[in-house]
Amino acid sequence: MSKRALISVSDKTGIVEFAQKLREQDWEIISTGGTKSALSEAGIETIAIDQVTGFPEMMDGRVKTLHPLIHGALLGRRDLKTHMDAMRKHNIEPIDLVVVNLYPFKETLLAGGNQEDMIEKIDIGGPSMLRSAAKNHASVAVLIDPADYEVVLTEITETGETTLETRQKLAAKVFRHTAAYDALIAGYLTEQFFEGKPEKLTLTYDLKQSMRYGENPQQDADFYESGLPSLYSVARSIQLHGKELSYNNVRDADAALQIARDFDEKPTVVALKHMNPCGIGIADNIELAWDYAFEADPISIFGGIIVLNREVDLATAKKMSKIFLEIIIAPSYAADALVVLEKKKNIRILTVDFTEKARSEIFPMVTGVLGGLLVQNQDVLIENPDDWVVATKVQPTETQMKALGFAWKAVKFVKSNGIIVTNDHQTLGVGPGQTNRVGSVKIALEATAEKPVETQTGAVLASDAFFPFADNVDEIAKGGITAIIQPGGSIRDKEVIDACDKYGIAMVFTGVRHFRH
Template sequence: MPAAPDFPPSPDAVRPVRALISLSDKAGLEDAARTLHDLGVELVSTGGTRAAIAGFGLPVKDVADLTGFPEMMDGRVKTLHPVVHGGLLGVRDAADHAKAMSDHGIGAIDIVWIDLYPFESTVAAGGTFEAAVENIDIGGPAMIRSGSKNHGYVAVCVDAASVAEVMAALKADGTTSLALRKRLAARAFARTAAYDAAVSGWFADQVEDAAPARKSISGALAQTLRYGENPHQTGAFYRTAEVRPGVARAEQVQGKELGYNNIADADAAYELVAEFEAPACVIVKHANPCGVAVGADLSEAYARALECDSVSAFGGVIAVNRPLNGADARAITDIFTEVVIAPGADEDARAVFAAKKNLRLLITDGLPDAHGPGEVFRSVAGGFLVQGRDRSRLTAADLRIVTRRQPTPTEIADMLFAFTVAKHVKSNAIVYAKDGQTAGIGAGQMNRRDSARIAAIRAREAGEAKGLAHSLAEGSACASEAFFPFADGLLEAIGAGATAVIQPGGSMRDAEVIAAADEAGIAMAFTGVRVFRH
C-alpha cells in the first residue's frame, strides 16, 4: 500500500475555472451550462454533449482539443488520457503535482458532471448482449473516481441533485466548499459502485453463475423513514434496479408517510395476491395474511377475506389484484386500515379513500409475476443470504394422493388454494380454506401442532362471528407448508373439521400420518414441494 503523501490541507473554497460535462441524459444541461458560462467557467465536453452545448450558443471545447487525440474506436477512447486525468487528480497546492501539470500543459478541471452510459436502462429494456456491453461505460466511471478522489479541489456531479447543489453554491459566492465536495464525492463513489454492481450482476446472469465469488447489491434511496421496526431503530427504504410492480415502485396517492412495517407488510400482501387469477383480496397483519379470499369481484373478495379474522384485520394492510372502484373502496374503509395497495383505482375509489386522510393508498400499475425469476436477500451478522424467489406453482396434476379416499374436485381446488396461501405464511404454517376463502390461519409457531390449533381457534371464532353453529373449518382443506413430523398436527386439523389435507410429505413417519388420515376417512395429497417461509 503506498504511503500517504504529505499534501497541504485542501482549501475550503474553490473557485472553478473549468468544467467537464459528458451526459447521456441532457435534461437540465442548458441551464447549468449557461450558469457556468456566466460565471466565467470554461466548458469542455464530448460528442453529443459538446454539440448540445454549442447548440445553445455557448463556447465549448472538445476533449480532443485538450488531449490532442481524436475520439477513436467508436467512442471507446476519448477521455482516457493523462491531460484529462491529470487535470482531475492533480493536487493543486502540492509543488510536484503543480510542476507536472505545468510541464505537461495540464489544466485543472474543477467540476465534473457525468451521468454514465445508460447500461441499466438498456438491460431493463431487454437490450441484446452486444447492446448491453457497448453501454458499459469505462471513461465515465474513471473520471468520476478521479475527481472524487481529488475532492479537495474537484466537485463531482452524478445526478440532478448534485448539479443543483453545485449551481446553488456557485450562484451564492462563486465557489464550492470542501464540505460540499466531500458530500458529492461520497455520492459519486456510491453511484459508480451501484453501476459496477449492475454490470457484474448482469454478467453473472449471462454466464449462468448463480453464486458468483463476489456479489454486490445496490439501491437508490427511495425514502428516509422516521424509524425502523421500532422507534429506537433507524430506517431507510431503497429501490433496486429490479423492475417489478410492487411497493418499491408504487405511487403513493395519499396518506401519511409509509413506515418500515407498512412497507414490509404491503410487500407481503401484494406478493400473495398476485398468485390468484380471480378477483382476490389479501389482508396482512405483521407480515402474515390473516384473511385471503377470491370472489366474483373485489368487494366480495374483501368481505370474504375479512370474515376469516376480523379482529386481526383492524389496522392491517389490504392488497387486491384488480383496479378498485367506488364500491370496493367503501367496503374497505368500513374498518381502520393502514395501507391499501392495488394495481389501480378509479376516481370514485380515490374520492372515497380521500375521506380517510391517514390511509395510505398505493397504486402500482401492474402485478408482480408471482412465478417469475428473481432473488431475495436476508442479512445475517457479517453477511447476507441469497436465494431464488419461490416460483413454485402447483396444479392438480402435481398432487400424489396417498390415502384410500380420493379427494373430490372441490377438495382439490380447496387444497391448492390453501397451499398457495401457506406458501406466504411464516413457518410453521397451517391454513384451513374452503371455497376460495381462508377459514383459519396459524403462523410462526415452533411446532406444527400449535399452528394447527391456532388456525382452528381462528376458524371457530370466525364461524361464531357469522352466527354459525360450526367452525368455518368444517369441511375445509388443510394445508401444511412442510411435512407433518408426527400425526398430532394432522389430528388437530381433523378435529377442526378438515376433510382433506395437502402437505409436502417426506417425513420418516409418513406412514403413521397416512394411517391416521385413513382412519379418519379424509383425503390427503403429497406435493413433494416444501414452501418454508422463515
C-alpha cells in the same frame, strides 16, 4: 490563469445555465460531442477535447478523453512540487471542475436493449474521469447530478472556488454512483455470460424514502429500491391518498402482494396482518371476494393490509370504508369508489401494475444477518396437482381437491410452523409461527370453530411441512376436518396415514414443503 471545467453529460438538464454562469465567472470550458454542440448552440464558448489532447476522437467516441493531458490535469496534486513540475514540463493545464454523467446503461436495460446495445452503453471514459477527479477532490470538484449544480455555482460566485467540504461530499457521491453503475453492469454481464454462483455479489439500491423510524421508534430506517426495479412492488406503487408508508407498512404490503400474485384465475382479496394472511377470499366478483376475506377473520382484519387483484368498485369500496384499514392496494379504482375511500383520512390507497406480476418473480430475496446477507430465489415453484399422491385409503372428492388446492396456495404464506384451514373459496382459520405444529393446528381449528356451521362444511387443512407425529391428526379429527394436504416425508408418515384412515380423513402428499421463516 483561468480556471477550467470539463463538461460532458448525457443528461443535459440545466447544463446550459450552469455553463453560462461559469463563463460569467471567467471559467474556460472543455467539452465533447453532443454537450459541446448544445453549449455552442446556446452561444457558450467551449474548447474541444481534441484541442486539449491534440489527438482526434475516434472509434465512434470510444476513445476521446483517455489521455494523459486530461487525466494528468485531473490527478495532479497541487500541493506537491513534483506533480506541478511534471504538469509544467508536459504542458498539462489543471482542470478544476468536472461535470460528467454516464451513458444510460440502466435506462437502456429497462427499455429492453439487446446485448449489442448494452455493451455500447458501458461507459469507460466517463467513470475514469469521475474517479480521477474524485480521487483528487483536495483540488478538483466533481459533479454527476444536476441537483448539485446550484450549491457549486453559489460557492464559485461568492468566493471563486468550491469549499473542501463540498468537494469531499461530491467525491463520495461520485464513488457511490460509479459503484452502482458498475454493479448493474456486473449483474448484467454475469447473467449473460456466467453460470453458477459468482464469487462476488454486487447489488445496488436507490434511496426511495427516509422513514420516521423502523420496526420500533428507537430504530432508524430507510426504504431502498432495487437498482433494477420490479414494477409489481411497493417501491413502484403509486400512492393516491394517505400519509407516507412506514417500515412495517412496507413489509406487510410486500407480503400481501406476494400472496395476491399467486391467486390469478379469479377475483381475489387478500387481508394481511403482521406478515401473515388473516383472510383470503376468491369469487366470481371482487365484492364477494371481499366478503369472503372479511368473514375469514373480521377481528384481525381491523387495521390490516388489503390487496385486491381487480379494480375496486363502488360496492366493495363502501364495505371496506366501514372498518379501519391501514392500506388498500389494487390495480385500479373506479372514480366513485375512490371518492368513498378518500373520505377515510388515514387510509393509504395505492395502485400497482398487476400486469408485471410474472417479472417480479425473478428478483432474489435478500435477508440481512449480522455480518452478512442470505440470498435465495423466491418460492415460486409451479406445482402440478397431478403429481400429488393420495396417501390414505380414503380418496378426496372433487370438491375437497379444489379446497385442498386453495389451501395449499394459501399456507405457503403463513409463517412456520404454518397451518391453515379453508373451504374452496376462503380461509377459515390460520395457525402461524408456533414453535410446535400441534400449537399451530389448535390455533387454526379454534378460529375455524367460530365460523358458521355451513361455512365449516367440507373444511380442509394444509400444513407447510410434514407432521412429525400422529398427535396432529388427533387434534385435526376433533375439529371435523375432512381432508389434509401436506408435503409428506416424515419417518413417521405411516403413523400419520394410519391415524387419518382411522378417522376417515383423506390426505394428500405434495412432496414439496413451504417453510416461511
